[in-house]
Amino acid sequence: MTSKPIGVAVLGLGNVGSEVVRILTENAEDFEARIGAPLEIRGIAVRRVDGDRGVPTELLTDDPAELVGRDDVDIVVEVLGGIDIPRKLVLSALEKGKSVITANKALLAEYTGELADAAEKSRADLYFEAAVAGAIPVVRPLMQSLAGDRVNKVAGIVNGTTNFILSAMDETGADYAETLAEAGRLGYAEADPTADVEGYDAASKAAILASIAFHTRVTAGDVYREGISKITSDDLETAKSLDCTIKLLAICERIVTPKGKERISARVYPALVPLNHPLASVNGAFNAVVVEAEAAGRLMFYGQGAGGAPTASAVLGDLVMAARNKFYGGRGPLESKYAKLKVAPMGDILTRYYVSMQVADKPGVLATVAAEFSKRDVSISTVRQQGSGDGARLVVVTHLAADSALSETVASLEQLDVVIHVASVLRLEGTTV
Template identity: 75%
Template sequence: MTDNPDRTIGVAVLGMGNVGAEVVRILDESAGDLQSRVGAPVELRGVAVRDLAKPRKVAQELLTDDPAALVARDDVDIVVELMGGIDPARGLIRNALENGKSVVTANKALLAEYTGELATAAATRKVDLYFEAAVAGAIPVVRPLMQSLAGDTVERVAGIVNGTTNFILSAMDETGADYDDTLAEAGRLGYAEADPTADVEGYDAAAKAAILASIAFHTRVTAADVHREGISSVTSADLVAAKKFDCTVKLLSICERVHGTDGRQSISARVYPALIPLSHPLATVNGAFNAVVVEAENAGRLMFYGQGAGGSPTASAVLGDMVMAARNKVHGGRGPLESTYASLPIAPIDDVPTRYYISMKVADKPGVLAQVAGEFTKRSVSIAAVRQEGAGDDARLILVTHRAPDRAQSECVAALEDMDSVIKVSSVLRLEGTDD
């Protein structure tokens, strides 16, 4: 297919769920504007769906249940993949790229595993692979990392990138309800899927963390490289206790450049619920909204905030990518390539410096605090704050530590669980967003 300014750009859409339906609608209603922005007409060639009998707001002749045939058509220049999942999306995208078609996708699960394979196929055929919508919906964070900050050194990317978990934790904080009740309410309101595992256990956020880390640190990072913990163990008592330390609890995706004492660098990519100070910009991100904070050597701290999911917001990001890919088809050129020159090692969570919040039920007798503190001293973990609550059978200790290797912190917790004076370690969360 030879690029020239006179031809029409043909687009195939794979999948017509909430996002796909919005993409198709905008392509139709904004055809004139899109033509002006691209420099050539943009036409929908077809839409691949699972069920041809289901009523849809698109001409029946555009529908097909054969996505492979649609991708293979000679009049298709750009494939927009919105099916989700690994297969058959992986093969369809690879075939499109290998046949000289640019691809726009919102498939974070696929990208978190196979970006390298797909990026290589795109580079070989000199076509585009765009995926702004795969992370944080309408919030532009992928392109700023790849282009706007291409001349800077990114030190840290931390964010709230899953709306379901943020809605649940925000509601628990506001109402005092427990996790199970709030999850059920999120399902009734449409914020949680029938099977919420991917969201509440952190799989969705981990996939997005892998994508962000890969871009920010010029290193291929997969979902398997991301340390992952979900929110199902967070209690309403944790949120109440967090307030006493002027904090709240959020599920954070953190991608960080780790500087070793020997001068060597590595990458930490992790997802877990954590306390963050109320003064931190992410603390005020509530409901189903997302936000990402980027810290770069020269640019300093940048924050990107907005709707991280939903048909229209995600379609906005998809259409932005599609316009970029179409411009490149018309005028020649291509978007940025995958950058993996750094190839930094992945730091295991054990070696990453973190802070801990630990809540435990203890025996109400003299010397317990000294015994507990002794276990931390043995492992060179410094205690930053202690709160004692209750008495008798309800006696509790809440500790917040200073920064120390995660291995040492977890060894302290294991030692506490073996102590006769500690009846139960009720909760363990990390603390982020502080300098000490």
């Protein structure tokens, strides 16, 4: 006897939505066997019902609100993108007791609390594995596999566009603008790449990871953010000479203030990473996340962080979990926010730094520059001078220092007569000295 079908509404038929529908249709028997009941697509919401979409026309609708409200829809899959419209639709679904699977990191980074409250109130499931790193399972391990452990740090490469650009710059020596244009031609960069290259996408993902790892609500606005648009080929060449490469990192970690208060840090920026660090070898459009937990130690998750099929894989994994819960009467994990830790300001964060500046090539320059670091207790690890004359370039690498002290130092360097221009300020991650 066939069990009653579980009705699914799909909101969006772009790269991810198309793959979700295709895989769900082609593997219908397998999904039924895994769940215990068949999944049936009740409708697919699109902007315009026209053209050949590769799906039965009768499934298409341009009224997503009506589709979400239908009595025969049990689970809503949201892959629209954007915030305002998806927020209304997802809230409506959750308030009606329908489970929701979303890949929308921007939505979650702003409204996780509101959505989680709605899900808890109506006893509905809210799953979002695909929102952080495509096909890479990171959310579920943090929420379930490591639920009995204490996570201290989550760090990784969570944006494929920026990783492709930095990898290509490193390999070819091309500049940022040239490599960005090539990424666009190859389909790795959007027509407007701002969300990726300026770190907004990674910041949304960092907010989600920090919220889960540290049992605290963190929004995208809490995440310190810098992008990669100011990275130069000279920076990458210097990084090589230091046995490093440059990656855009999302870093979420527990810290303890000088007064002994526990805080969390959530930040996104390009950083020098030692070549012997596991994240240094993650190239192209791939993503990787390293989790450090007290009992489990260091865990690394690596794979395709974006793309239609990889992201659909994560969406469908969530769909199977939600459907099983519908069939057997269970529930997925609820939001855990008991810790309520405060987010530390960036100025309190201790890291190492790389400072590149164009200087006048004359006696006493190094001593003058070093004095500005010393005044603010920023200890210098190494100094390198490249070139001579008007093109002299001084590169300073520091030991651990507070971000506020480094910012003050850079501001003072800009005022020195011997410093023509501070070209780059980057952090070093993966070292502790």
